[in-house]
Amino acid sequence: MIAETDKKTDESVEKTVQKTTENCIEKIKTTQKTVQKTVENYTENEKTAQKIVLLMLENPSITKAQLSESIGISVSAISQQIAKLKKQGFIHREGADKGGKWIIIKTD
Numbered sequence: 001m002i003a004e005t006d007k008k009t010d011e012s013v014e015k016t017v018q019k020t021t022e023n024c025i026e027k028i029k030t031t032q033k034t035v036q037k038t039v040e041n042y043t044e045n046e047k048t049a050q051k052i053v054l055l056m057l058e059n060p061s062i063t064k065a066q067l068s069e070s071i072g073i074s075v076s077a078i079s080q081q082i083a084k085l086k087k088q089g090f091i092h093r094e095g096a097d098k099g100g101k102w103i104i105i106k107t108d
Helices: 002-058 064-071 075-087
Strands: 091-094 103-104
Touching: 002 064, 002 075, 002 103, 064 075, 075 091
Parallel strands: none
Antiparallel strands: 091 103
């Protein structure tokens, strides 16, 4: 009887270990997907920022609407990117919204 109970306990432990292992593997896969997506988003945002700076270098008077049209993203997305570039010290705006120009401080 004890041997039978031990066998059932062993089977129960094996099932628990198997289920826990499967759950851990699933969590690892989900985490890997999340990390990959984050890297892709970061890379895409970096490329967008580079495009903005290049377009500003070509035409310092370029508007957010023109940047939006050239790059193919919304004006609000352009505004977010510009805010990040300003905060990081890459660009600043000289003059008014109308008639002003973009100054590129650094390009690295």
